[in-house]
Structure formats: structure tokens, C-alpha cells
Amino acid sequence: MTDHAKTEPDGRHSRRITIDPITRLEGHGKIDIFLDERGDVERAYFQVPELRGFERFAQGRLAEDMPQITSRICGVCPTAHHMASTKALDDLYKVEAPPAAKKIRELVYSTFMAEDHALHFYFLGGPDFVVGPSAPAAERNVLGVIAKVGVEVGTKVIAMRRRLRELITLVGGKVIHPVLGLPGGVAKPIRAEDQARFQEVAGDAVEFAKFTLQIFEDVVLKNADYVNLIVSDTFTHRTHYMGLVDAGNRVNFYDGLVRVVSPEGREVAKFAAPQYLDYVAEHVEPWSYVKFCYLKPVGWKGFVDGAESGIYSVAPLARLNAADGMATPLAQQAYERFYETLGGKPVHHTLGNHWARVVELLYAAERMKELADDPGLTDPNVRTLPTEKPREGVGIVEAPRGTLIHHYQTDERGVIEKANLIVATQGNAARIAMSVEKAAKGLISGKEVSEGLLNMVEMAFRAYDPCHGCATHSLPGSMPLLIRIRDREGNTSGVLRRDSDGSVHRD
Amino acid sequence: MASSGGTRTEASTVTDPAWPNAAGLSAPAGGPVPIRVLCLGNDLLADDAFGCLAAEHLRRRVPGAVDVVFSTDGGFSLMDHLEGVKLLVVIDVVMTGKADPGAVSVFRGEDLRSAPGGSPHYVGLFESLALGRMLGLPMPEEVVFVVVEAADCLTIGGAMHPAVRSALPAVTERVEEIVGR
Numbered sequence: 001m002t003d004h005a006k007t008e009p010d011g012r013h014s015r016r017i018t019i020d021p022i023t024r025l026e027g028h029g030k031i032d033i034f035l036d037e038r039g040d041v042e043r044a045y046f047q048v049p050e051l052r053g054f055e056r057f058a059q060g061r062l063a064e065d066m067p068q069i070t071s072r073i074c075g076v077c078p079t080a081h082h083m084a085s086t087k088a089l090d091d092l093y094k095v096e097a098p099p100a101a102k103k104i105r106e107l108v109y110s111t112f113m114a115e116d117h118a119l120h121f122y123f124l125g126g127p128d129f130v131v132g133p134s135a136p137a138a139e140r141n142v143l144g145v146i147a148k149v150g151v152e153v154g155t156k157v158i159a160m161r162r163r164l165r166e167l168i169t170l171v172g173g174k175v176i177h178p179v180l181g182l183p184g185g186v187a188k189p190i191r192a193e194d195q196a197r198f199q200e201v202a203g204d205a206v207e208f209a210k211f212t213l214q215i216f217e218d219v220v221l222k223n224a225d226y227v228n229l230i231v232s233d234t235f236t237h238r239t240h241y242m243g244l245v246d247a248g249n250r251v252n253f254y255d256g257l258v259r260v261v262s263p264e265g266r267e268v269a270k271f272a273a274p275q276y277l278d279y280v281a282e283h284v285e286p287w288s289y290v291k292f293c294y295l296k297p298v299g300w301k302g303f304v305d306g307a308e309s310g311i312y313s314v315a316p317l318a319r320l321n322a323a324d325g326m327a328t329p330l331a332q333q334a335y336e337r338f339y340e341t342l343g344g345k346p347v348h349h350t351l352g353n354h355w356a357r358v359v360e361l362l363y364a365a366e367r368m369k370e371l372a373d374d375p376g377l378t379d380p381n382v383r384t385l386p387t388e389k390p391r392e393g394v395g396i397v398e399a400p401r402g403t404l405i406h407h408y409q410t411d412e413r414g415v416i417e418k419a420n421l422i423v424a425t426q427g428n429a430a431r432i433a434m435s436v437e438k439a440a441k442g443l444i445s446g447k448e449v450s451e452g453l454l455n456m457v458e459m460a461f462r463a464y465d466p467c468h469g470c471a472t473h474s475l476p477g478s479m480p481l482l483i484r485i486r487d488r489e490g491n492t493s494g495v496l497r498r499d500s501d502g503s504v505h506r507d
Numbered sequence: 508m509a510s511s512g513g514t515r516t517e518a519s520t521v522t523d524p525a526w527p528n529a530a531g532l533s534a535p536a537g538g539p540v541p542i543r544v545l546c547l548g549n550d551l552l553a554d555d556a557f558g559c560l561a562a563e564h565l566r567r568r569v570p571g572a573v574d575v576v577f578s579t580d581g582g583f584s585l586m587d588h589l590e591g592v593k594l595l596v597v598i599d600v601v602m603t604g605k606a607d608p609g610a611v612s613v614f615r616g617e618d619l620r621s622a623p624g625g626s627p628h629y630v631g632l633f634e635s636l637a638l639g640r641m642l643g644l645p646m647p648e649e650v651v652f653v654v655v656e657a658a659d660c661l662t663i664g665g666a667m668h669p670a671v672r673s674a675l676p677a678v679t680e681r682v683e684e685i686v687g688r
Contacts, residue, residue, distance in 0.1 A: 052663065146641055
């Protein structure tokens with residue numbers, strides 16, 4: 001209806017703007033923006049609904065069921081939970097998987113990462129960059145992306161995704177309910193004919209990733225406005241960065257040590273999964289039920305960036321920053337170009353996540369190819385039987401959205417007494433809160449809130465691709481927003497509603 | 508698309524209530540399905556388990572030619588359930604906050620603003636439908652939603668609200684009316 005809506009001219013009260021989705025809505029992010037007396041942003045809060053009750057739910061269950069159970073919690077990244085949980089079981093039973101089992105796990109995991117990153121880049125991030133942040137709302141969606149890149153590219157993405165998923169199903173049993181991982185290995189070896197299929201698809205996936213990187217170059221990097229937006233101060237935070245690295249400090253999604261670098265890019269921590277509690281702590285705020293992760297040795301200093309603040313971030317940009325490079329040749333080239341273009345390491349520009357995701361897509365595809373070509377992949381020895389009594393285990397993988405930690409404590413029979421999950425979005429929660437506030441401060445002032453400004457605020461958190469709990473199959477499917485402007489007494493002085501068709505109404 | 512051979516044998520229908528199938532690779536392998544009832548939800552998340560409950564129940568009630576699927580899928584994965592279907596009936600819970608838990612509503616695709624655009628960052632059924640049509644994939648000719656107002660979809664292992672559970676007969680009746688025409 002209208003592109004803009006003014007808040008009530010009310011200079012005497014602090015007001016609260018709530019950007020709140022309204023249909024199955026709990027599942028989505030919610031933003032509260034508090035305005036001061038002049039109508040400028042005082043504070044802004046981003047809330048991600050968090051699933052409740054996991055710890056209680058896990059108590060009394062067999063630890064060995066957790067890879068199946070935890071993968072069912074979330075329809076978005078079941079494979080990540082499955083793999084983190086399987087690795088936690090390795091640690092719980094102090095058993096090491098045979099080489100072929102590790103290769104199979106990493107192969108399936110790389111396939112999953114490639115699928116997830118491809119979908120995110122084209123269909124979720126695409127509206128911001130491929131279509132553009134200032135395009136009309138009606139075009140800022142997946143159809144707008146396809147209109148811009150062409151139907152054949154869309155068909156290519158869908159076909160690639162389907163083939164990658166078929167591979168996961170081939171080995172994992174089911175995509176949403178994988179039955180691949182067991183403590184000490186995997187459920188079944190890979191047959192020669194399966195290996196051949198992986199080789200074929202992996203080769204195509206590498207080509208697909210190269211093609212995607214080219215699209216990024218053509219559409220984003222050749223557009224000065226986009227590059228300026230990426231490096232703009234509004235979307236920049238100097239925090240610590242965390243990610244798994246291999247023995248050569250290169251990005252690894254499946255295994256390795258967790259490395260943390262300072263805002264200057266200096267290594268400040270490197271630890272194995274079981275030590276995570278020495279490094280990661282959780283901060284609680286009265287206004288949110290999300291636990292904000294921070295670096296324990298540095299401490300919680302509030303929502304501020306810099307080396308003195310324990311706030312860190314995870315996800316593609318953080319992984320690239322926390323590593324010294326990529327383990328595959330083409331991804332390494334893309335990595336170098338990324339840092340050359342954006343002014344050296346580390347890159348602090350949140351929107352760099354979209355580019356970093358494409359670099360990782362290329363790595364995932366190349367890594368798939370390496371593992372698919374490995375003659376040891378079809379070794380029938382894929383299980384080391386556990387003999388130790390269980391007590392405690394921690395497993396860490398890099399989920400598409402960042403470092404994912406599963407931690408179980410059990411009795412001698414392997415029945416869970418205590419369980420803890422730290423999901424990627426928690427690792428980013430503090431930085432996301434800062435991003436949203438900074439974007440809101442830079443974009444909203446003088447009592448006027450426009451839809452375009454809200455888009456920019458949303459962009460600030462979309463780059464992290466925060467996980468929205470149960471909202472995996474939202475209905476009607478689009479995300480209507482409700483913005484309430486309130487005074488200190490809680491009286492609503494104005495409502496701005498954005499419907500699922502993108503139209504904006506003022507009630 | 509190459510066929511994936513024997514790996515898709517358990518693809519499209521719920522065969523084991525304890526492990527509802529959600530493999531997400533249903534339609535193309537088995538050829539066109541005239542009518543599919545797609546039950547969405549998550550059996551671990553309180554009221555969100557309604558879709559699973561409905562799928563188990565409906566499988567015994569609707570004619571054999573009607574394909575009943577339970578899925579925890581979201582986003583573009585839903586497209587796997589849309590291809591090659593003529594009439595799609597979607598069962599899900601919603602939280603509008605405007606009705607009591609357990610309230611059942613039926614609406615059709617054309618009742619909704621089907622143009623995506625509300626949020627560039629979230630992609631669901633409508634986006635999957637629109638994308639599928641744009642790419643020339645065989646999308647349903649008709650989509651009908653039967654939805655139940657939920658109270659809680661965030662508690663892992665949470666119990667289903669009694670009012671949501673007792674919406675099952677009403678939902679079944681509506682689905683039978685729709686598929687029985």
C-alpha cells in the first residue's frame with residue numbers, strides 16, 4: 001500500500017518498535033527497536049526463538065540414540081546434528097573410527113555442506129545481492145533471483161541440489177533422519193558403484209561451484225554499489241572469530257581443532273572438543289532467552305567489539321578468518337582473492353559472509369571430489385567396536401551456520417544424565433545483536449521508519465543465516481512482519497504491518 | 508535427473524509410524540500422483556507433532572490412491588513433495604494468535620496472496636511452488652490447506668495440547684471431503 005510509514009510524532013516518550021512476524025511466527029527472528037526521545041535508536045534487540053527442553057528430553061535416553069534423535073530436531077541441518085552427535089559418541093566411548101569410516105563421514109558431510117551453501121547463496125542470500133537491496137519488495141525474492149540469473153541457472157541449482165541429496169540418501173539412509181553414524185564408525189561401507197556415483201556428482205559439483213563463483217564476480221563484484229555496501233561501516237564489526245581447522249590451520253568442516261583468532265587476526269586459542277568449556281561461556285540477558293556465547297578467557301564486556309571483548313563469531317566468514325587458508329587448490333585461490341579484494345585479514349564485514357559461503361561451496365565440492373577419488377573409501381572396515389565404559393563425550397563439527405557442539409554425560413550403561421548443545425546461532429548471537437543495533441542506528445532516525453530501512457536491518461542478520469528453530473516449514477510460507485511502536489507505558493502509538501505479499505499497511 | 512535406483516524405495520509414503528518417512532525424494536521416481544496429502548510437522552516438538560499424528564490416521568482413512576506423506580522438511584525441500592501432484596492437500600499447524608488452540612481452518616491457494624515477497628530470507632511452500640512453476644516443473648494444479656491453531660511448537664519432547672489433538676476428527680473430515688470429491 002505504502003512504501004513508507006511514519007511513526008506517531010511523539011517526541012516525549014521513548015518508543016519501542018517491534019518487528020515481529022505474525023503467522024507461525026515464533027519461529028522467526030523478532031527485532032525490538034527502542035527509540036529515544038528524539039526518535040533515534042537507543043537500543044535494538046534481535047531475538048531468535050530457541051527450542052526449549054532439550055536437556056530434559058535427552059535425560060534418561062540412550063546416548064547411542066542421539067545421532068538419530070538430534071537430527072530430527074531441526075529440519076534445516078539434520079546432517080550437522082547427526083555428525084556432531086556421532087563424534088560425541090566416539091569421544092564418549094573413547095573409540096576411534098577406522099580411516100574409511102572417517103572418509104565416508106566427511107564425504108557425506110561435504111555433500112551436505114555443498115547443498116546447503118548452494119541453496120543459501122542462490123535463494124536466501126540472492127535477494128539481497130543478486131536482486132539488490134534497493135530493488136522493490138515484490139522483486140526481492142527467489143523469483144526475482146531467477147528472473148535475474150535466468151531460468152536455466154535456476155534449473156541447474158535445483159538439479160544440483162537433488163543430486164547432492166540423493167547421494168546423502170544413498171549413504172546416510174535418509175536426509176532428515178540419517179542413520180549413518182555409529183560410535184566408532186558408520187553403519188555400512190561404500191560400494192564401488194556408489195563411489196563411482198560420488199565421483200561423477202562431485203566433478204559436476206566442482207564445476208557448479210566455479211560457475212557460482214563466477215556469478216558472484218559478475219553480479220556482485222562488478223557492481224561498485226554492492227562492494228561499497230559490503231565494506232560499509234554499518235555492516236562491520238571487529239570481533240574474534242572461531243572455526244575448526246586441520247593440522248595445517250586450514251578450514252575443515254568435519255574435524256580438527258577449534259581455532260580462535262583476535263580481531264587483529266592473531267591466534268588466541270586452539271583447543272580440542274573436550275576442552276570447549278574452558279573457552280566458551282554463555283551470557284544471559286534479561287530481555288532474551290537466547291544464551292549469548294563469549295570467550296571465557298576474555299570475558300563478557302557487553303555488546304561491544306574489539307580485542308577486549310569476548311564476543312566472537314562463527315559461520316563462513318569466521319571460518320575463513322580463523323584459518324590460514326583452504327585445503328583445496330581452487331578454494332585457496334578464491335580465498336586469496338577474497339582477502340585481496342576486501343583489504344586483508346581478517347575481514348570484519350558481515351556481508352562478506354555471502355562471498356565466504358561461495359568460497360566454502362567450492363571447497364566443499366573439491367573436498368567431495370578428493371574423498372570420492374580416494375581408493376581407501378571403499379575399504380569394508382568401517383567400524384571399531386567400542387569397549388570402554390562411557391562417561392562423557394563432546395563432538396564438534398562446523399555446521400553451515402557455524403561451530404556446533406554436542407556434549408553428553410552418561411552413566412555406565414550409556415544412559416544420558418546431562419546433555420548440552422551449543423548451536424551455531426548462539427555463537428553468533430551477540431554479534432548479530434550488535435549488527436542489528438548498528439544497522440538500526442545508522443538507518444533509523446528522526447521518527448521515521450521505512451520499509452527500506454527494515455530491509456537493511458534484516459540484511460544485517462540475514463548474512464549470518466541464523467537458524468530459526470521450529471520455523472522450518474512455516475505456513476503460509478512468507479514472513480509477514482508486524483512493527484509495533486510503543487511508548488514507555490506500553491501503549492501502542494502506531495502499527496506498521498508488512499503482509500506476506502510484501503505490501504505494507506499502516507493500521 | 509538420473510534415477511537413484513533402489514535407494515528410493517521407501518520414498519513417498521509413511522510406512523512406519525515410529526519413523527515417519529521424510530526422505531524428501533518422493534515424486535519423480537514413482538510417476539505422477541493424482542492426490543497427495545502432505546502433513547507437515549515435527550514429531551518432537553509438542554503441537555508440531557500434529558502433522559505426524561494426522562498422517563498416521565489419514566493413511567487408514569483415505570482411499571488407497573491418495574498418497575499420504577509426513578514430512579519435517581522445510582524450505583525448498585518441500586519441492587520434492589510437490590512435483591507430479593495434481594491436487595495437494597497440506598496439513599499443518601499455524602500460530603496466528605487469533606484463534607483458540609485446536610481451531611481448524613481450510614483455505615485454498617487462491618485465497619492467499621501467493622506472490623512471494625514478504626520476506627526475502629524465508630522460503631517456504633509458496634516460494635517452492637512459485638519457483639517450481641517458473642522453472643517449468645510439474646506443480647500441483649490445486650493446493651488446499653487444512654490447518655490447526657497451535658499453542659506451542661518450541662518444546663522438544665513437549666506434550667501436544669489436548670485441544671490440538673482433538674482437532675484430528677475435524678481435520679480428517681475436511682480432508683475426506685476434499686479428496687472424496
